[in-house]
Amino acid sequence: MLSGNVIKCRAAVAWEPTAPLMMEEIEVAPPQEGEIRIKVVATGVCHTDLYHLFEGKDKRGFPTVLGHEGAGVVESVGPGVTDFKPGDKVIPLFLSQCGECKFCKCPKTNLCDRNWSSKYHDIMSDPTTRFTCRDQPILQFMGTSTFSEYTVINQIAVAKIDDDAPLERVCLLGCGISTGYGAAVNTAGVTPGSVCAVFGLGAVGLAAVMGCKNAGASRIFAVDINEQKFEKAKVFGATDFLNPKAYNKPISEVLAEMTNGGVDFSLECVGNTEVMRTALESCVKGWGVSVLVGWTDVKDFSARPIQLISGKTWKGSLFGGFKSKDSVPNLVCDYMNGKIKLDEFITHKMSLEQVNDAINLMKTGQCIRCILNISK
Ligand code: NAD
Numbered sequence: 303m304l305s306g307n308v309i310k311c312r313a314a315v316a317w318e319p320t321a322p323l324m325m326e327e328i329e330v331a332p333p334q335e336g337e338i339r340i341k342v343v344a345t346g347v348c349h350t351d352l353y354h355l356f357e358g359k360d361k362r363g364f365p366t367v368l369g370h371e372g373a374g375v376v377e378s379v380g381p382g383v384t385d386f387k388p389g390d391k392v393i394p395l396f397l398s399q400c401g402e403c404k405f406c407k408c409p410k411t412n413l414c415d416r417n418w419s420s421k422y423h424d425i426m427s428d429p430t431t432r433f434t435c436r437d438q439p440i441l442q443f444m445g446t447s448t449f450s451e452y453t454v455i456n457q458i459a460v461a462k463i464d465d466d467a468p469l470e471r472v473c474l475l476g477c478g479i480s481t482g483y484g485a486a487v488n489t490a491g492v493t494p495g496s497v498c499a500v501f502g503l504g505a506v507g508l509a510a511v512m513g514c515k516n517a518g519a520s521r522i523f524a525v526d527i528n529e530q531k532f533e534k535a536k537v538f539g540a541t542d543f544l545n546p547k548a549y550n551k552p553i554s555e556v557l558a559e560m561t562n563g564g565v566d567f568s569l570e571c572v573g574n575t576e577v578m579r580t581a582l583e584s585c586v587k588g589w590g591v592s593v594l595v596g597w598t599d600v601k602d603f604s605a606r607p608i609q610l611i612s613g614k615t616w617k618g619s620l621f622g623g624f625k626s627k628d629s630v631p632n633l634v635c636d637y638m639n640g641k642i643k644l645d646e647f648i649t650h651k652m653s654l655e656q657v658n659d660a661i662n663l664m665k666t667g668q669c670i671r672c673i674l675n676i677s678k
């Protein structure tokens with residue numbers, strides 16, 4: 303079915319950096335060649351939305367509709383779309399998989415050359431958009447914009463999922479949980495019996511803990527400056543809990559003493575360049591692997607070369623290293639078969655109108671994931 307009509311719907315628009323989002327009526331254009339228009343059912347709020355609003359603050363990335371951790375139902379499809387039909391349950395992907403570029407064809411990476419991030423990582427969206435509000439084009443953050451009742455996405459950035467999947471939970475696989483889980487199992491390649499440390503216990507970090515546990519780690523250190531996060535970390539398999547503020551020496555030294563020289567794998571899930579350095583320094587020499595998962599592009603990081611000369615590996619992970627279109631439907635099945643947890647990440651549920659409250663909960667460290675119910 304091709305529908306040529308413009309849809310007017312409610313969306314939370316971020317007109318400028320740091321200001322609260324405004325509920326607006328926006329116009330959503332019909333899907334063009336290769337595009338899909340989606341009715342968004344539910345979305346999580348991820349720290350990367352906050353990063354764009356409060357930390358990145360690049361004015362060229364505004365006005366925009368944030369949100370990139372959603373799930374919904376296909377409303378209509380543009381010309382040339384054959385793999386999707388109205389009514390299909392889908393998850394929008396902030397990282398596409400075109401299947402044809404040299405990166406998609408290479409098993410070593412999940413990057414896709416056709417993704418917005420390959421050219422416009424600073425504005426965090428492609429300048430082409432299907433949204434207008436008050437006669438102005440509104441950018442589609444990360445190509446997804448799930449803080450809207452409807453969105454239009456290229457088919458290379460949409461995953462079709464199981465008809466029975468509960469959208470208000472599997473939406474979390476659109477970002478945070480796949481990211482943290484994959485960073486541990488794919489990028490770090492956590493091995494059975496290993497000792498791991500996860501820095502930052504938001505949904506991404508907790509999912510990394512879950513990945514370490516599923517990969518067979520024998521000891522998992524959960525590190526956060528907010529001790530309220532420790533109880534949840536236990537649920538996902540953490541065995542030891544450290545608050546860096548409670549020690550008068552660097553936490554890397556504390557970890558080295560507790561582990562006879564450092565951990566085998568560390569994962570930075572905060573988005574702080576100092577913590578990135580600490581996570582590297584917390585690894586054991588010879589074979590320690592440290593993975594950057596936290597998102598930041600505003601500052602350089604530093605480390606002493608001897609950290610790497612001594613045999614450690616420093617790497618980064620986007621969307622957990624998962625090839626997005628192929629992997630997300632499988633992760634949905636993993637959840638439905640009980641192999642991975644999702645419900646335990648959800649601490650709050652709200653409506654789209656309450657999006658600023660949801661953002662504030664994350665800003666003040668009071669939630670793990672708040673799910674916004676966008677439509678029935
Ligand atoms: P969150 O805000 O829920 O969690 C961050 C956690 O870090 C909080 O528990 C906070 O208390 C803790 N923290 C803050 N400063 C700390 C410090 N100095 N030491 C230890 N812990 C500290 O965020 P989230 O949604 O879980 O996202 C985490 C990070 O992952 C963000 O930077 C986000 O942008 C990034 N991210 C990356 C990708 C990717 O593909 N690489 C995808 C999604 C999210």
Ligand code: ZN
Pocket residue numbers: 348349350351370371477478
């Ligand atoms: Zn995210």
